[in-house]
Amino acid sequence: MKVSIIGASGKLGQYMVQHSLDKGYEVVGVCREKSVKKLDRFRGRITVVPGATNDPEVIQHAVAGCDGVLVVLVPWGVHDYSSGTAQAVLDHAEPGARLAFSCGWHITRDGKDRYSRKLLWQVKAFGRIAKLLRAADLDDQVEACRRVFASDTRWTVVRGSDLEEGESQGLPVWSRHVGDPILESNLTRRVDFALFMVEALQNDKLIQEAPAIVGCKTPSALAHASVPSQG
Numbered sequence: 001m002k003v004s005i006i007g008a009s010g011k012l013g014q015y016m017v018q019h020s021l022d023k024g025y026e027v028v029g030v031c032r033e034k035s036v037k038k039l040d041r042f043r044g045r046i047t048v049v050p051g052a053t054n055d056p057e058v059i060q061h062a063v064a065g066c067d068g069v070l071v072v073l074v075p076w077g078v079h080d081y082s083s084g085t086a087q088a089v090l091d092h093a094e095p096g097a098r099l100a101f102s103c104g105w106h107i108t109r110d111g112k113d114r115y116s117r118k119l120l121w122q123v124k125a126f127g128r129i130a131k132l133l134r135a136a137d138l139d140d141q142v143e144a145c146r147r148v149f150a151s152d153t154r155w156t157v158v159r160g161s162d163l164e165e166g167e168s169q170g171l172p173v174w175s176r177h178v179g180d181p182i183l184e185s186n187l188t189r190r191v192d193f194a195l196f197m198v199e200a201l202q203n204d205k206l207i208q209e210a211p212a213i214v215g216c217k218t219p220s221a222l223a224h225a226s227v228p229s230q231g
C-alpha cells in the first residue's frame with residue numbers, strides 16, 4: 001500500500017507517518033518547505049514533497065500512484081488553505097483511492113449533532129478572534145468538508161474530539177453524531193486520532209462516513225462499549 005500524507009510535519013501528521021511505516025506502507029509526505037526538517041527522524045524511510053498543501057501541482061505529484069491519502073485539514077490563515085487543500089486532493093487523487101480527512105467535532109455533516117453550550121461558545125469565540133487576527137478561518141474548514149461530503153470519491157471525514165498527548169490506548173470508538181452518549185468524555189489521544197485515520201483507509205464501512213471519535217479508554221467509551229454506537 002502506498003499512502004500520501006498531506007500535512008505530514010504537524011503533530012497529527014507525524015503520528016500518521018509512524019503508524020503508516022509500522023504497517024509497512026510506502027509513505028509520501030507533503031509539508032511546507034520550512035517544516036521539512038521536522039521530518040528528519042524519518043529520513044530515508046519516506047519521500048518528502050515540500051510545498052503548500054493547497055498547491056494543486058504539489059498535490060498531483062504527491063498523490064500519484066497512492067492507494068490512500070491522509071489529509072490534515074487545518075484552518076490556518078485566511079486564504080482558503082483548507083478548502084484549497086481538500087479540492088486539490090479531490091481533483092488529483094487516483095480514481096478509487098481511499099481518502100481520509102481530519103477535522104474537529106465542530107464540523108457537522110447532516111446538522112444532527114448536538115453540541116454542548118461550552119463547545120458552541122468555544123467555536124464561536126475562537127472563530128471570531130482568529131478571523132479578526134487573520135490567523136485562521138474556521139468557515140473555510142467547514143467549506144472544505146462541504147466539498148468532501150459532496151464528492152463521490154471514497155472519503156472518510158474523521159472528526160476529532162479534544163486532544164491530549166500520551167501513549168496509545170488503542171483505536172478510538174466512534175459515533176455518527178456529537179451528543180451521542182458514547183462520546184461524552186470528549187477526549188482522544190492524538191496518537192490514536194492518527195491511528196484511526198490510518199486504519200480508516202482499510203475500513204470500507206467508513207466510506208462516506210464522518211465518524212466523531214473518542215478515546216476507547218475514556219469513561220463514556222467504556223460505559224457504552226457494548227451499545228452499538230454507529231447509528
Ligand SMILES: NC(=O)c1ccc[n+]([C@@H]2O[C@H](COP(=O)([O-])OP(=O)(O)OC[C@H]3O[C@@H](n4cnc5c(N)ncnc54)[C@H](OP(=O)(O)O)[C@@H]3O)[C@@H](O)[C@H]2O)c1
Nearest residue numbers: 007009010011012032035073074076102103104160161163
Ligand atoms: N488541536 C485540537 O485540539 C484538535 C481537536 C480536534 C480536532 N483537531 C484536528 O486535528 C487536526 C490536526 O490538528 P492539530 O491541532 O493537532 O495540529 P497539528 O497536527 O500540529 O497540525 C497542524 C498543521 O497545520 C500546519 N500549519 C500550521 N500553521 C500553518 C500556517 N500558518 N499555514 C499553513 N499550515 C500551517 C502545520 O504545518 P507545519 O508543520 O508546516 O507547521 C501542520 O501540518 C486538524 O484537522 C484539526 O482540525 C484538532
